[in-house]
Amino acid sequence: MLKADTIQKELKLISEAVADLPNTTPFSVPDHYFDGLTSRILQNIGQFDAEEEKDPILSPLLQSLQKENPYQVPAGYFQQLPLELNREQTTPVVQIFAWKKIIGYAAAACLAGILFLAFFFEKDAAAPSLPVAQKTDWESQPLSTESIQTYLMESDQLQPVETTDPELSSGNNLLVDLTPTMISEILKEIPENDISSYMAQTGGNEMVSLN
Amino acid sequence: MHVLSDHNEWVGQFKKGGSEKEQAFTKIVKHFQEKIYWQIRRMVINHEDADDVVQNVFIKAWNGLDNFREDAKLSTWLYRIAVNESLSFLEQKKKREAVSFDDVSDTLENKIHAEKGFDESKAIWKLQLAVQQLPEKQRIVFNMRYFEEMPYEEMSQILDTSVGALKASYHHAVKKIEEFILNG
Numbered sequence: 001m002l003k004a005d006t007i008q009k010e011l012k013l014i015s016e017a018v019a020d021l022p023n024t025t026p027f028s029v030p031d032h033y034f035d036g037l038t039s040r041i042l043q044n045i046g047q048f049d050a051e052e053e054k055d056p057i058l059s060p061l062l063q064s065l066q067k068e069n070p071y072q073v074p075a076g077y078f079q080q081l082p083l084e085l086n087r088e089q090t091t092p093v094v095q096i097f098a099w100k101k102i103i104g105y106a107a108a109a110c111l112a113g114i115l116f117l118a119f120f121f122e123k124d125a126a127a128p129s130l131p132v133a134q135k136t137d138w139e140s141q142p143l144s145t146e147s148i149q150t151y152l153m154e155s156d157q158l159q160p161v162e163t164t165d166p167e168l169s170s171g172n173n174l175l176v177d178l179t180p181t182m183i184s185e186i187l188k189e190i191p192e193n194d195i196s197s198y199m200a201q202t203g204g205n206e207m208v209s210l211n
Numbered sequence: 212m213h214v215l216s217d218h219n220e221w222v223g224q225f226k227k228g229g230s231e232k233e234q235a236f237t238k239i240v241k242h243f244q245e246k247i248y249w250q251i252r253r254m255v256i257n258h259e260d261a262d263d264v265v266q267n268v269f270i271k272a273w274n275g276l277d278n279f280r281e282d283a284k285l286s287t288w289l290y291r292i293a294v295n296e297s298l299s300f301l302e303q304k305k306k307r308e309a310v311s312f313d314d315v316s317d318t319l320e321n322k323i324h325a326e327k328g329f330d331e332s333k334a335i336w337k338l339q340l341a342v343q344q345l346p347e348k349q350r351i352v353f354n355m356r357y358f359e360e361m362p363y364e365e366m367s368q369i370l371d372t373s374v375g376a377l378k379a380s381y382h383h384a385v386k387k388i389e390e391f392i393l394n395g
Contacts, residue, residue: 004360007356007357007360011357011385014381014382014385014386014389015385015386015388015389017389017392017393018338018385018388018389018392021334021335021338021392022334022335022338023357023358023360024335024358025249025252025253025339025358026326026328026329026333026335026336026339027252027253027256027258027326028258028326028327028328029248029252029258030258033262034244034245034248037240037244037248037265038237038240038241038244040266041240041244041265041266041269041270042233042236042237042240044266044270045236045269045270045273
């Protein structure tokens with residue numbers, strides 16, 4: 001009873017009200033229940049073992065029924081089934097992963113292009129060049145006398161362009177042979193105001209040269 | 212110590228097999244049946260339910276005793292099976308009640324009300340009603356300590372819980388019961 005005393009003391013420390021309650025169970029058990037319990041348990045275990053050993057028949061009714069399938073299949077279904085399966089196999093297979101390859105190649109090409117451009121511009125920037133202002137203003141720079149003389153000498157050395165036109169190739173037809181009659185006719189077509197203003201500007205010498 | 216050596220002897224006989232196996236098991240069942248029954252009965256309340264669970268416990272013991280290691284106590288091992296079977300029985304019952312909405316009256320409290328000789332004015336019955344208000348784990352701890360006067364060390368082995376946690380659980384359970392008795 002030492003154990004019970006310890007438990008009772010512990011209980012009193014927690015709650016005196018509960019410690020004062022009886023610690024018996026009020027539930028009732030059928031008469032002689034425990035007398036037959038052992039044999040019933042062993043009987044159940046014996047049955048359990050026997051059922052484990054032999055193949056158990058859960059339902060003799062189901063056992064007696066025929067195991068035929070009541071469902072029906074369309075005529076010739078199983079003959080056509082292999083053909084259907086073969087047809088499915090011949091359908092073209094679209095490779096989903098081909099896009100991945102294309103994307104990979106495109107990315108590699110872009111990268112190579114970027115690297116090439118970067119290398120090109122870096123090289124160009126490193127090379128000595130004229131300032132931008134000088135490049136744009138070259139037309140306004142006056143040409144030196146030496147460069148003009150060199151150009152004229154070189155142009156004299158150039159061969160004349162051959163042409164198939166006989167008049168142009170003779171060179172004599174460049175001057176127009178004008179008679180006094182033709183000149184007077186031409187002058188008739190020009191208004192007198194224009195002639196007098198021209199004469200005033202040139203002092204009448206040009207008329208001689210025209211002839 | 213004499214009892215413990217008896218337990219080991221029964222287990223040894225059982226493991227030998229043959230005719231000795233059933234004799235040894237008969238001794239084990241006769242020795243433990245009442246303690247196991249009452250432990251289960253306090254959990255499931257109803258006698259028929261308790262009887263089913265007791266049968267299951269001893270069938271499991273029969274199947275597992277060959278693998279029982281004698282470094283543990285036979286009583287501890289059997290109590291552990293009984294606790295697990297009781298909890299799984301209550302769990303299945305809860306699931307069935309959740310599915311069947313008509314079976315709401317089949318609670319543990321109603322089962323106590325339906326017990327033979329039930330009288331709510333008597334403290335012994337009021338205590339049972341109070342115990343049913345506890346969570347399952349606290350109920351097991353309270354029953355083992357209060358009714359079966361089990362040491363915390365043995366409870367610790369059965370429930371696989373530390374002694375400190377069991378003491379705390381018992382303390383909470385007693386306080387809840389006190390509140391129910393005084394104010395309920």
